[in-house]
Amino acid sequence: MNHDVPLSAPPRRTGGIVFLGLAVLGSVGALFVLRRPLMMSAPTCMAGRWHGCFDTFNGVVFLTLVTLPLAVLMAWLLARRRRAAGVSSAWPLSLAEVGMVHGTVPFVWMILMPGAGAGIVPGRVSLVPLRDLVTMGPLGIVGNLLVFASLGFFAPMRFAALASVPRVLALGAGCSVLVETAQYVLRLDRVSSVDDVLVNAAGAALAALASRRWWRTAPDTPSDRPRPALAQAV
Structure with a gap:
C-alpha cells in the first residue's frame, strides 16, 4: 500500500455553492419582508419609467432583487472562464467580484x-x-x-x-x-x-x-x- 498518495481535496466548488445558497436565501427573505412596498414600484419599473422606479428606494431595491439571477449568471461565467484558465478558487473569486458590485452600487445610488x-x-x-x-x-x-x-x-x-x-x-x-x-x-x-x-x-x-x-x-x-x-x- 502506498502511503505517499495524498488524500483527495474537497471540491473547490463547495465555497461557491455555499455563497450561492446564502444569496438565494437572503433574496427570498428580502422579497418576503419587503413584498408589499416592492410591489408598489414593480409596475413602474417593469414599464421602464425613470420616475417612480430609479428615483425611489423601493424601485432600486426591486431592481436589485430582480437582477440577482443575472448577477449569479455573471459570476458563473467568470468562474467558468477562470476554471478553464486553471485558476484556483474560481467560484469564490468570481462571486466576490460580482457580490461587491451588485451589493454596493444600489446603496450608493440611493445615497x-x-x-x-x-x-x-x-x-x-x-x-x-x-x-x-x-x-x-x-x-x-x-x-x-x-x-x-x-x-x-x-x-x-x-x-x-x-x-x-x-x-x-x-x-x-x-x-x-x-x-x-x-x-x-x-x-x-x-x-x-x-x-x-x-x-x-x-x-x-x-x-x-x-x-x-x-x-x-x-x-x-x-x-x-x-x-x-x-x-x-x-
Missing part, C-alpha cells in the same frame, strides 16, 4: 438620490461625532450599516491585501467619505455627516468579520495541473 431642494439648498455638513446617530433611528442605522457591507464581506475574499479588519475599516471609511463629499459638492439636499462615515465603516468591518473564514491569503495561482516533465539528460 446619491437628490432631495426636493437639490441644486437650490446649499450643502450641509455635520462634523460632530454621534450627534446625528440618535436621530437616525433603528432603520437608519441598519441602512447605513448595509451600505458597504457587501464590499466589506467580499473584498477580503477577492484581494489578499485587504484580508485585515483595520484595512477593511479604512476602505469603508474612505468610500463613505467620497460619497458624503459627493453629496455636498453636488448639492443633493442631503446632510454630509461624520456619523454616516462611522456607521458605514463599522458595517464594512462587521461584514468582513462574517466572511473571515473565506478570506484570501495568497495571490491568484493556477490550479495544480500535471505539467510535462523536463527531459532528463542522458
Whole structure:
C-alpha cells in the first residue's frame, strides 16, 4: 500500500455553492419582508419609467432583487472562464467580484438620490461625532450599516491585501467619505455627516468579520495541473 498518495481535496466548488445558497436565501427573505412596498414600484419599473422606479428606494431595491439571477449568471461565467484558465478558487473569486458590485452600487445610488431642494439648498455638513446617530433611528442605522457591507464581506475574499479588519475599516471609511463629499459638492439636499462615515465603516468591518473564514491569503495561482516533465539528460 502506498502511503505517499495524498488524500483527495474537497471540491473547490463547495465555497461557491455555499455563497450561492446564502444569496438565494437572503433574496427570498428580502422579497418576503419587503413584498408589499416592492410591489408598489414593480409596475413602474417593469414599464421602464425613470420616475417612480430609479428615483425611489423601493424601485432600486426591486431592481436589485430582480437582477440577482443575472448577477449569479455573471459570476458563473467568470468562474467558468477562470476554471478553464486553471485558476484556483474560481467560484469564490468570481462571486466576490460580482457580490461587491451588485451589493454596493444600489446603496450608493440611493445615497446619491437628490432631495426636493437639490441644486437650490446649499450643502450641509455635520462634523460632530454621534450627534446625528440618535436621530437616525433603528432603520437608519441598519441602512447605513448595509451600505458597504457587501464590499466589506467580499473584498477580503477577492484581494489578499485587504484580508485585515483595520484595512477593511479604512476602505469603508474612505468610500463613505467620497460619497458624503459627493453629496455636498453636488448639492443633493442631503446632510454630509461624520456619523454616516462611522456607521458605514463599522458595517464594512462587521461584514468582513462574517466572511473571515473565506478570506484570501495568497495571490491568484493556477490550479495544480500535471505539467510535462523536463527531459532528463542522458
